[in-house]
Amino acid sequence: MAHNPQREDYQRLSLRFARELDAGDPGAATRAYAGFARRFAQDRDGLPQTDADRAFHLVVLATEAIDYQLPFASDEQAQDLIRRGRDLLGEALSLDPSCHDARRMLSSSETPSLEARYRFLADGADQVRASCERARAEQAASFDGERRALAADIAMRPYWRWMASLAEEALICGHNHAAAEAAEALLSSDPRDTSDVRFTLAYALAKLEDEPGLAALERRYALISPLRGPDDAWLLLAKVALAHRRLDLGAARRGLARLLDAYPSGALALIRQAELPDGEFARLRVSAGSEDELILAISEGIVLLQEGNDRAGRGALGSWVAGEVSRISPDAAREAARVSRQEGVQRP
Amino acid sequence: MNAWDELVERCAMRRNEKIGPLSADAYRELLIAVRADPRAFVDDPAEQALLEVARALDAYRASLRDDDLLDDDAYQRERGKRLAALAASCAQAASIDGGCLDARLIEALALDLDPDPLLERLLDLEREAADRELPTGDAWADVLSRPRLRLRAAIARACLDGAHARMARACAGSVIDAAPNDEPGARHTLALACARLEDEAGLNELDARFSHREDAWSHLARVILLFKLDRMNAARRALRGYDELCEGGAYALLRPTLVEPYLPDRPDAPVRSFDECTFAVREAEPIIADTPDLIPWCQDQEWLVASAARFAQGRGLDW
Numbered sequence: 001m002a003h004n005p006q007r008e009d010y011q012r013l014s015l016r017f018a019r020e021l022d023a024g025d026p027g028a029a030t031r032a033y034a035g036f037a038r039r040f041a042q043d044r045d046g047l048p049q050t051d052a053d054r055a056f057h058l059v060v061l062a063t064e065a066i067d068y069q070l071p072f073a074s075d076e077q078a079q080d081l082i083r084r085g086r087d088l089l090g091e092a093l094s095l096d097p098s099c100h101d102a103r104r105m106l107s108s109s110e111t112p113s114l115e116a117r118y119r120f121l122a123d124g125a126d127q128v129r130a131s132c133e134r135a136r137a138e139q140a141a142s143f144d145g146e147r148r149a150l151a152a153d154i155a156m157r158p159y160w161r162w163m164a165s166l167a168e169e170a171l172i173c174g175h176n177h178a179a180a181e182a183a184e185a186l187l188s189s190d191p192r193d194t195s196d197v198r199f200t201l202a203y204a205l206a207k208l209e210d211e212p213g214l215a216a217l218e219r220r221y222a223l224i225s226p227l228r229g230p231d232d233a234w235l236l237l238a239k240v241a242l243a244h245r246r247l248d249l250g251a252a253r254r255g256l257a258r259l260l261d262a263y264p265s266g267a268l269a270l271i272r273q274a275e276l277p278d279g280e281f282a283r284l285r286v287s288a289g290s291e292d293e294l295i296l297a298i299s300e301g302i303v304l305l306q307e308g309n310d311r312a313g314r315g316a317l318g319s320w321v322a323g324e325v326s327r328i329s330p331d332a333a334r335e336a337a338r339v340s341r342q343e344g345v346q347r348p
Numbered sequence: 349m350n351a352w353d354e355l356v357e358r359c360a361m362r363r364n365e366k367i368g369p370l371s372a373d374a375y376r377e378l379l380i381a382v383r384a385d386p387r388a389f390v391d392d393p394a395e396q397a398l399l400e401v402a403r404a405l406d407a408y409r410a411s412l413r414d415d416d417l418l419d420d421d422a423y424q425r426e427r428g429k430r431l432a433a434l435a436a437s438c439a440q441a442a443s444i445d446g447g448c449l450d451a452r453l454i455e456a457l458a459l460d461l462d463p464d465p466l467l468e469r470l471l472d473l474e475r476e477a478a479d480r481e482l483p484t485g486d487a488w489a490d491v492l493s494r495p496r497l498r499l500r501a502a503i504a505r506a507c508l509d510g511a512h513a514r515m516a517r518a519c520a521g522s523v524i525d526a527a528p529n530d531e532p533g534a535r536h537t538l539a540l541a542c543a544r545l546e547d548e549a550g551l552n553e554l555d556a557r558f559s560h561r562e563d564a565w566s567h568l569a570r571v572i573l574l575f576k577l578d579r580m581n582a583a584r585r586a587l588r589g590y591d592e593l594c595e596g597g598a599y600a601l602l603r604p605t606l607v608e609p610y611l612p613d614r615p616d617a618p619v620r621s622f623d624e625c626t627f628a629v630r631e632a633e634p635i636i637a638d639t640p641d642l643i644p645w646c647q648d649q650e651w652l653v654a655s656a657a658r659f660a661q662g663r664g665l666d667w
Contacts, residue, residue, distance in 0.1 A: 113641050113644060114640060114641050115640075115641035115644070115645060122578070170578075172640070173639065173640065173641055174576055174638050174639035174640065174642070175576055175577070175578050176546055176576070177546045177576075177577060178577075178578050208545060208546065209513055209514040209545060245511065245512050245513070245514065245515070246512070246514065246515060247467070247471075247512060247515065303638075307511040307634065307637075307638050308463055308464075308509065308510045308511035308634055309462075309463055309509045309510070309633060309634045309637075310462040310463060310464070310510075311462055312462075315511065316462075316463060316464050316510040316511045316512075317511065319462075319464070320464065
């Protein structure tokens with residue numbers, strides 16, 4: 001599903017707009033509403049909005065800069081984008097001190113270590129939850145029916161994103177039970193899993209080598225994610241990892257074959273195993289089943305791939321996966337070697 | 349592993365089977381005679397192979413002595429040479445008796461492989477050796493079963509090193525089940541595997557099983573477990589315990605050093621000594637690396653750093 005900041009921005013203002021119109025003449029309201037999309041695109045500032053709405057819009061702009069432009073920027077542009085992102089988030093917070101998204105995103109550059117970021121997110125979780133639940137209660141009072149459901153959803157999303165970040169950070173820090181607990185807490189607050197936190201949960205269970213837990217999660221997919229079955233790279237890679245950890249290499253090979261079926265152009269990514277920065281707003285939005293999705297899953301899967309004491313430093317599973325995929329796909333192996341050489345040349 | 353002691357025991361056993369059964373007194377006399385000159389009693393390929401292993405281990409240990417004088421490159425060359433020589437001698441011993449598990453275990457370990465290729469070899473060895481059942485009761489009491497127990501303990505360590513924590517836990521657990529006094533020291537691997545899996549119940553059970561006999565591994569495992577479970581006050585207390593009770597523990601943790609592969613088992617070290625700490629830290633290394641801010645957190649504890657610095661100064665070590 002994934003979080004879509006632009007759409008959320010639109011939804012926030014359309015709800016606000018609808019509420020103001022509901023007070024007046026229904027005919028005029030319908031006509032006015034028809035023009036909303038145009039006004040959103042051309043005259044966003046002229047639409048009715050609160051400081052919280054304005055703050056969220058700044059978060060959206062910061063997300064564009066940090067999550068979507070920064071990865072493709074030159075070193076020079078990068079500094080500007082980072083500064084711009086930070087300024088926007090700071091401004092968002094000064095408009096709305098309870099803009100949890102801004103606070104959470106800023107914390108990743110303001111905390112001195114992974115552990116400190118984890119601590120910050122873990123310590124803040126209850127308070128963010130309470131704050132979002134208060135906002136949800138307020139929204140519930142001002143809307144009916146579908147709008148009420150959407151407003152309630154929007155009110156809770158900052159908490160959901162907070163918990164998704166917490167689960168991911170816990171996983172990176174090696175607090176695997178804490179990662180699973182945060183993911184479960186999020187799933188009970190948002191059973192439809194807007195944040196796709198079940199992916200992080202799959203990795204936490206693989207780190208704990210919890211086979212029954214992972215099997216149970218796969219069965220829960222039907223409820224959590226009725227539109228997308230258990231064919232995502234996270235679950236598939238978690239299963240490969242578990243098979244490899246119990247040294248059932250036959251099952252691990254079959255799992256890898258399933259992964260390559262689901263992501264037919266994924267061999268190169270599986271050999272290279274690149275680590276990318278995580279999305280700050282939320283996990284980056286990519287199409288289901290795309291190579292980009294596999295790249296994200298592999299990057300988050302570094303915690304599984306790179307564990308173990310092998311000399312190459314790729315980790316036991318990482319070396320095995322790269323070796324197997326190179327064997328299946330020699331072309332991809334050659335391409336990976338070529339890209340590595342090129343990077344070696346470019347590196348100072 | 350004291351290969352000579354086991355050789356003596358095995359030679360005496362075999363002689364007793366041939367000429368005995370001897371009375372207890374006569375058997376003691378026999379043991380004294382064998383100990384005085386084990387070579388004279390070696391009359392079977394199994395003991396012949398073990399004799400070669402004992403000699404190879406002596407030669408290897410003797411060759412470790414002059415390392416301090418070498419620079420890095422020369423050291424690496426020497427190290428490669430002596431491991432290769434040991435592997436070759438053990439291969440030679442195994443050619444005398446293919447059933448000499450210790451020879452084949454040491455050969456595999458001396459090849460200095462990555463954890464998974466090593467594990468593969470060790471598991472192959474175990475499959476070959478599996479036709480001989482371990483005795484019920486304390487398997488360590490049977491000198492012929494000890495190679496199997498050493499092999500399993502080595503498998504458990506390779507599992508942990510290659511990120512197969514659950515397998516490490518099961519394998520180390522099976523050693524303790526077979527040899528309740530745990531002469532192979534598999535409980536240490538088990539403690540670290542429990543820490544990695546955040547298995548507090550498992551670690552508590554292990555502590556209770558060995559009557560809370562604390563050592564560098566049990567202390568370090570507790571620190572790692574509590575840190576991973578995010579119980580930071582308890583983790584800090586555990587770290588203090590480790591620092592106070594394990595000599596040079598702080599230094600070993602903050603300045604890890606290269607530890608040679610165990611050939612075939614962990615060298616003896618006094619409990620909670622500095623040597624024991626260096627072993628424990630080396631074995632915990634993949635788990636520590638998997639918990640990226642554990643060491644930075646340790647470095648933030650000023651008393652720990654001060655303790656490590658004091659130890660370094662006392663021993664004339666770099667700090």
